[in-house]
Amino acid sequence: MDVTMRTAEADKNTGPAIGDTEITDARARAAAALKNAGLVVTDEEIAAMEIADFGLGDLNNIGLEIVVYVNTNRVCAKELVLFPGQACPEHRHPPAGDRDGKEETFRCRAGTVYLYIEGTPNCAPYTRGLENYADYLTVSHEIILQSGEQYTLAPDVLHWFRAGENGAVVSEFSTTSTDENDVFTDPRIKRVAEA
Amino acid sequence: MDVTMRTAEADKNTGPAIGDTEITDARARAAAALKNAGLVVTDEEIAAMEIADFGLGDLNNIGLEIVVYVNTNRVCAKELVLFPGQACPEHRHPPAGDRDGKEETFRCRAGTVYLYIEGTPNCAPYTRGLENYADYLTVSHEIILQSGEQYTLAPDVLHWFRAGENGAVVSEFSTTSTDENDVFTDPRIKRVAEA
Numbered sequence: 001m002d003v004t005m006r007t008a009e010a011d012k013n014t015g016p017a018i019g020d021t022e023i024t025d026a027r028a029r030a031a032a033a034l035k036n037a038g039l040v041v042t043d044e045e046i047a048a049m050e051i052a053d054f055g056l057g058d059l060n061n062i063g064l065e066i067v068v069y070v071n072t073n074r075v076c077a078k079e080l081v082l083f084p085g086q087a088c089p090e091h092r093h094p095p096a097g098d099r100d101g102k103e104e105t106f107r108c109r110a111g112t113v114y115l116y117i118e119g120t121p122n123c124a125p126y127t128r129g130l131e132n133y134a135d136y137l138t139v140s141h142e143i144i145l146q147s148g149e150q151y152t153l154a155p156d157v158l159h160w161f162r163a164g165e166n167g168a169v170v171s172e173f174s175t176t177s178t179d180e181n182d183v184f185t186d187p188r189i190k191r192v193a194e195a
Numbered sequence: 196m197d198v199t200m201r202t203a204e205a206d207k208n209t210g211p212a213i214g215d216t217e218i219t220d221a222r223a224r225a226a227a228a229l230k231n232a233g234l235v236v237t238d239e240e241i242a243a244m245e246i247a248d249f250g251l252g253d254l255n256n257i258g259l260e261i262v263v264y265v266n267t268n269r270v271c272a273k274e275l276v277l278f279p280g281q282a283c284p285e286h287r288h289p290p291a292g293d294r295d296g297k298e299e300t301f302r303c304r305a306g307t308v309y310l311y312i313e314g315t316p317n318c319a320p321y322t323r324g325l326e327n328y329a330d331y332l333t334v335s336h337e338i339i340l341q342s343g344e345q346y347t348l349a350p351d352v353l354h355w356f357r358a359g360e361n362g363a364v365v366s367e368f369s370t371t372s373t374d375e376n377d378v379f380t381d382p383r384i385k386r387v388a389e390a
Contacts, residue, residue: 038233040304040343070300070347070368075270077300077368105265105272109235148235152265173265173272173368 018053026051030065030081037110037169039079041067054089055190061130064088068177076177080106080170082113082163087130089186090116090137090160096181101155104174108145111168115143115151115161126162136186145170158185213248221246225260225276232305232364234274236262249284250385256325259283263372271372275301275365277308277358282325284381285311285332285355291376296350299369303340306363310338310346310356321357331381340365353380 018026031046050066053059065081082088093102106115114126119141126142127134139158143151153159161170179191213221226241245261248254260276277283288297301310309321314336321337322329334353338346348354356365374386 042343045343069302069345072298072347074295074298074370075300075368077272077302077366100269103267103269105270107264107272148237148240150264152267171272171366173270175269 017055018051018057018059022059023051026059026063026065026083029083033065033081033083033110033167033169034067034079039109039169041079045069052191054184056188058132059083060086062087062089062133071177073176076172076174078172078174078177079109080172082111082161082168082170084163084165084167085129086167087133087137087162088160089133089184089189090139090158091182091184091189091191092156092158093181094156094183096178099176099178102175102177102181103153103155104172105150105152106145106161107150107171107173108147109169109171110147111166112147112164113145113161113168113170114164115145115159117141117143117153117159118157130162133186136184138185212250213246213252213254217254218246221254221258221260221278224278228260228276228278228305228362228364229262229274234304234364236274240264247386249379251383253327254278255281257282257284257328266372268371271297271367271369273367273369273372274304275367277306277356277363277365279358279360279362280324281362282328282332282357283355284328284379284384285334285353286377286379286384286386287351287353289351289376289378291373294371294373297370297372297376298348298350299367300345300347301340301356302345302366302368303342304364304366305342306361307342307359308340308356308363308365309359310340310354312336312338312348312354313352325357328381331379333380 027049045067052064056062067079069077095101116139118139121140123142125140182191222244240262247259251257258281262274264272290296311334313334316335318337320335
């Protein structure tokens with residue numbers, strides 16, 4: 001959901017959503033996290049920052065703060081801010097039309113990220129406090145990324161990720177971002193406002 | 196030139212090249228610049244950092260220090276370090292085979308970058324100290340990027356860029372990087388060691 005485009009109609013269609021005060025507060029917190037990570041963003045980028053609550057209205061548990069630097073027909077680059085313990089819910093990026101699925105590299109810039117992908121389970125995933133969503137966090141091959149570490153995810157691979165207790169800032173380098181094509185495991189999620 | 200692959204044979208083919216001491220020193224200076232910019236890179240990334248002198252043996256004037264984060268068949272992301280006044284010489288990224296030309300976004304993370312591209316000349320370009328190369332710096336539509344500012348360059352557009360007097364760190368988000376396809380204006384330049 002692009003909150004800069006929020007309308008009452010969009011809110012109605014995307015179900016529970018956070019209010020303007022919470023959005024403004026989240027932008028300020030995310031801006032501070034970027035600054036602490038040493039990443040310079042402009043005032044315009046902060047004002048346009050997407051606060052994604054995935055339609056669940058539970059931002060501090062399930063959510064993502066996103067600065068999109070560039071998203072052309074070929075390449076996308078973003079900064080993702082995760083508050084302490086905040087999780088991006090499980091999803092995948094399938095092929096769409098004549099476009100291959102999205103390929104993503106996550107590079108941790110600050111904090112710790114717990115990334116879970118398809119593959120042999122190798123842990124009890126970090127789901128404390130996410131009991132409402134546990135049924136929809138199905139993959140548990142864990143990759144821990146500290147500052148300066150990264151992982152490249154192949155297209156269409158199920159994944160979710162969560163910040164450690166100090167939050168995290170992650171640079172995402174990818175092919176074109178088309179949020180409307182993302183497939184989430186949790187059927188309650190609405191990523192993009194419906195038309 | 197991938198200096199991690201340097202061999203005596205490669206040196207012979209790429210003409211003048213800097214020595215190992217200068218390469219080691221450049222890596223240390225570039226690592227310090229990345230740290231000052233708040234960007235965390237691993238020891239392995241520093242050890243693999245490319246010190247590109249473009250075969251000219253004049254690194255402090257014409258050169259680039261490059262950390263490649265990812266370079267798949269679809270997407271590339273790098274950090275570019277430029278020492279004070281150091282310039283990346285004029286070139287373009289034409290289509291090659293069935294691949295479109297490389298599309299690049301330069302995001303200045305620290306310092307100041309003077310980017311020159313094709314288009315209406317709008318300045319006397321910053322060529323002080325680059326007199327040996329002035330004949331091959333032909334485009335002079337200037338775009339100045341400060342920390343937090345960026346520019347997306349279309350494929351096959353001639354461009355060169357140079358750091359201001361305090362140096363610069365630039366994140367490059369692009370399609371696949373295939374250095375061997377770059378076309379430089381200065382015929383003396385050898386970007387990649389010949390086979």
